[in-house]
Amino acid sequence: MPFPSAGRYNTVSAPLQVFARLQEALHTLPELRKDPITGRWVIIATDRARRPSDFIRQAVSKPTAPRLCPFCPGHEQKTPPEVLAFRQSGGANQPGWSVRVVPNKFPALGIEGDLDRQGDGMYDKMNGIGAHEVIIESPEHTLTMADMTEHQIEQVLWAFRDRINDLKRDQRFRYIVLFKNHGEGAGATLEHPHSQLIALPVTPKRVQEELDGARLYFDFKERCVYCDIIRQETTAGGRLVAETDRLVVMQPWAPRFPFETWILPKHHESHFESAENATLQNLAWVLRSTIRKIDKVLEHPPFNFIVHSAPLGENPMAHYHWHVEIIPKLTKGAGFEWGTGFYINPTPPEESAKFLRETGLA
Amino acid sequence: MPFPSAGRYNTVSAPLQVFARLQEALHTLPELRKDPITGRWVIIATDRARRPSDFIRQAVSKPTAPRLCPFCPGHEQKTPPEVLAFRQSGGANQPGWSVRVVPNKFPALGIEGDLDRQGDGMYDKMNGIGAHEVIIESPEHTLTMADMTEHQIEQVLWAFRDRINDLKRDQRFRYIVLFKNHGEGAGATLEHPHSQLIALPVTPKRVQEELDGARLYFDFKERCVYCDIIRQETTAGGRLVAETDRLVVMQPWAPRFPFETWILPKHHESHFESAENATLQNLAWVLRSTIRKIDKVLEHPPFNFIVHSAPLGENPMAHYHWHVEIIPKLTKGAGFEWGTGFYINPTPPEESAKFLRETGLA
Numbered sequence: 001m002p003f004p005s006a007g008r009y010n011t012v013s014a015p016l017q018v019f020a021r022l023q024e025a026l027h028t029l030p031e032l033r034k035d036p037i038t039g040r041w042v043i044i045a046t047d048r049a050r051r052p053s054d055f056i057r058q059a060v061s062k063p064t065a066p067r068l069c070p071f072c073p074g075h076e077q078k079t080p081p082e083v084l085a086f087r088q089s090g091g092a093n094q095p096g097w098s099v100r101v102v103p104n105k106f107p108a109l110g111i112e113g114d115l116d117r118q119g120d121g122m123y124d125k126m127n128g129i130g131a132h133e134v135i136i137e138s139p140e141h142t143l144t145m146a147d148m149t150e151h152q153i154e155q156v157l158w159a160f161r162d163r164i165n166d167l168k169r170d171q172r173f174r175y176i177v178l179f180k181n182h183g184e185g186a187g188a189t190l191e192h193p194h195s196q197l198i199a200l201p202v203t204p205k206r207v208q209e210e211l212d213g214a215r216l217y218f219d220f221k222e223r224c225v226y227c228d229i230i231r232q233e234t235t236a237g238g239r240l241v242a243e244t245d246r247l248v249v250m251q252p253w254a255p256r257f258p259f260e261t262w263i264l265p266k267h268h269e270s271h272f273e274s275a276e277n278a279t280l281q282n283l284a285w286v287l288r289s290t291i292r293k294i295d296k297v298l299e300h301p302p303f304n305f306i307v308h309s310a311p312l313g314e315n316p317m318a319h320y321h322w323h324v325e326i327i328p329k330l331t332k333g334a335g336f337e338w339g340t341g342f343y344i345n346p347t348p349p350e351e352s353a354k355f356l357r358e359t360g361l362a
Numbered sequence: 363m364p365f366p367s368a369g370r371y372n373t374v375s376a377p378l379q380v381f382a383r384l385q386e387a388l389h390t391l392p393e394l395r396k397d398p399i400t401g402r403w404v405i406i407a408t409d410r411a412r413r414p415s416d417f418i419r420q421a422v423s424k425p426t427a428p429r430l431c432p433f434c435p436g437h438e439q440k441t442p443p444e445v446l447a448f449r450q451s452g453g454a455n456q457p458g459w460s461v462r463v464v465p466n467k468f469p470a471l472g473i474e475g476d477l478d479r480q481g482d483g484m485y486d487k488m489n490g491i492g493a494h495e496v497i498i499e500s501p502e503h504t505l506t507m508a509d510m511t512e513h514q515i516e517q518v519l520w521a522f523r524d525r526i527n528d529l530k531r532d533q534r535f536r537y538i539v540l541f542k543n544h545g546e547g548a549g550a551t552l553e554h555p556h557s558q559l560i561a562l563p564v565t566p567k568r569v570q571e572e573l574d575g576a577r578l579y580f581d582f583k584e585r586c587v588y589c590d591i592i593r594q595e596t597t598a599g600g601r602l603v604a605e606t607d608r609l610v611v612m613q614p615w616a617p618r619f620p621f622e623t624w625i626l627p628k629h630h631e632s633h634f635e636s637a638e639n640a641t642l643q644n645l646a647w648v649l650r651s652t653i654r655k656i657d658k659v660l661e662h663p664p665f666n667f668i669v670h671s672a673p674l675g676e677n678p679m680a681h682y683h684w685h686v687e688i689i690p691k692l693t694k695g696a697g698f699e700w701g702t703g704f705y706i707n708p709t710p711p712e713e714s715a716k717f718l719r720e721t722g723l724a
Contacts, residue, residue: 029472030490032563040567043470043490108405108706110391121594122587123615128392128405177702187694198698201394205402206703225484232483253485304700327700332549336560338689339668340539341568344470 060183071192107132183302218319226321251349258347272309395616422545433554469494515646545664580681588683613711634671
């Protein structure tokens with residue numbers, strides 16, 4: 001194809017080598033790392049901002065006195081009726097609870113009806129059937145998870161487990177996502193400490209990707225990829241943040257985001273809802289201390305955590321391993337990431353894990 | 363597993379049906395739609411915010427007079443030496459250009475070296491080899507793509523094509539991502555109008571997903587899925603935004619984001635870099651008018667656009683079809699989306715397409 005207006009322009013094309021040397025003088029070579037589960041490659045750009053203080057931050061401000069908060073005790077009538085509550089006094093939908101679970105007033109999915117799969121020309125659709133619930137983590141409006149007692153967080157984890165075990169009896173649901181958005185920058189719209197649960201009639205794509213990748217690894221090695229990760233990380237130690245009897249807190253080999261942190265049970269288990277109480281007790285401690293460390297090192301950033309667990313209605317899986325992913329919101333996803341699923345991470349996990357490990361908080 | 367402190371708490375569990383009726387009275391049922399290429403399910407939440415004015419917006423402010431902008435004419439020495447320029451006067455790295463392409467001064471990948479694939483225990487890595495270039499779209503600092511002439515945008519598209527055709531001779535590269543971040547909210551760090559190019563030694567995961575899905579469809583139907591989409595959309599019309607001789611502007615059946623808009627060539631073609639001049643001329647017109655429409659309806663939102671094209675070093679593919687995806691940044695991605703790759707879109711594409719179609723701008 002001829003260049004259309006070649007006469008009008010000069011095309012100046014310098015050979016790539018000319019500026020490569022300049023580049024080399026300024027920078028160290030970045031690394032491409034492959035996530036062993038999904039096969040996703042990530043650019044770990046070692047010459048970019050990497051100190052915690054280098055990140056543009058938007059600190060989550062301390063919640064102030066509540067004004068008409070629908071999640072505060074005494075306002076129980078402002079939410080749909082509760083589906084679960086742990087309480088020391090009071091009746092249903094009255095004050096006296098320590099953790100309360102209610103349907104989301106503006107749910108992303110509806111609970112009633114059939115799935116009703118249909119075509120529309122070449123396209124496929126079904127009714128938006130599912131559950132969308134809010135786990136109110138404490139009656140105290142101004143507490144963040146970092147300030148709660150371990151026992152309070154333990155109760156939140158019990159609520160997670162109880163709700164999954166209740167909802168999984170509904171044959172329409174295939175997967176439950178449990179997540180927390182902390183701070184406006186991470187998508188939270190209400191200040192009162194809460195997490196959310198969405199039950200879906202399909203397995204989400206990223207989860208399916210993990211399941212498929214873990215299955216592929218298992219078929220080849222006859223070992224769980226997550227168990228192998230735990231073994232390598234606890235031996236090497238460079239990406240380890242903390243370790244308890246039952247859990248490992250670590251940063252992954254190929255993190256998509258700076259300070260991305262995973263919590264995994266040491267004992268192989270595919271479904272979060274089968275976690276023993278002692279594991280949840282450990283998890284409460286570990287969640288609290290990890291969030292406190294992140295708060296200290298990164299000065300209270302917004303963050304998300306997501307529980308990754310095996311699909312409902314599956315027997316225990318030898319190849320999949322539940323875990324929690326914590327992602328501080330430090331960078332803005334830009335066109336490159338959205339368009340490709342290929343991430344540029346300015347911070348090697350070895351450095352960020354060291355920062356968290358060395359804060360000295362318990 | 364027994365509930366550990368059953369004596370201390372009452373567990374109040376109301377049946378799901380109790381509040382379902384309440385929910386039903388308040389809301390219409392959302393819809394789950396499957397993307398025909400990747401198989402990704404999206405929640406189209408019809409009862410949520412759906413008017414353009416309902417979105418929290420962060421308008422991109424008009425660029426002001428430049429202060430020491432490295433992309434402005436006269437400051438050519440502030441960037442690495444140009445690799446391509448269209449100019450009517452001046453020599454290399456001097457003013458007189460209309461479009462200028464330079465290596466990114468802070469590249470995500472390095473241009474020099476071997477890929478050097480290695481293991482690290484169970485993990486895989488390689489050198490971060492690639493190219494990262496900036497396409498400076500105009501010498502005028504304060505122009506946005508919406509204000510440029512069609513001919514100016516056409517030159518930008520020529521630069522895209524020329525750079526791919528140059529870089530693809532490098533056997534280390536497998537894929538080139540072309541994208542634009544417009545506005546700080548979309549990840550832009552410099553105001554001067556520019557787009558970016560990243561050449562990668564691997565095919566990114568989302569692109570591979572499109573390729574695999576399109577291949578699966580082709581194997582089953584013996585037709586290109588994108589060609590089928592174009593046929594269905596131009597017939598139905600509800601998700602169509604505009605149509606020219608050579609291009610279709612439409613919103614997809616299962617958009618991840620409100621106002622997500624795709625531009626596809628009508629004539630089947632897998633590689634952007636083989637686009638004919640007449641197609642690029644059409645594309646310049648269509649890009650300009652689509653951005654103007656988005657600017658008008660959504661009041662100058664930040665946006666990203668990404669060129670999706672087939673991998674380098676592949677022959678023309680019957681199953682893949684290059685296209686451009688434009689994504690206005692209107693919502694904040696939250697924990698649910700990050701953790702699952704499952705998106706909640708508050709706006710049905712039939713409604714958002716109608717808004718754009720009816721703005722009456724050309």
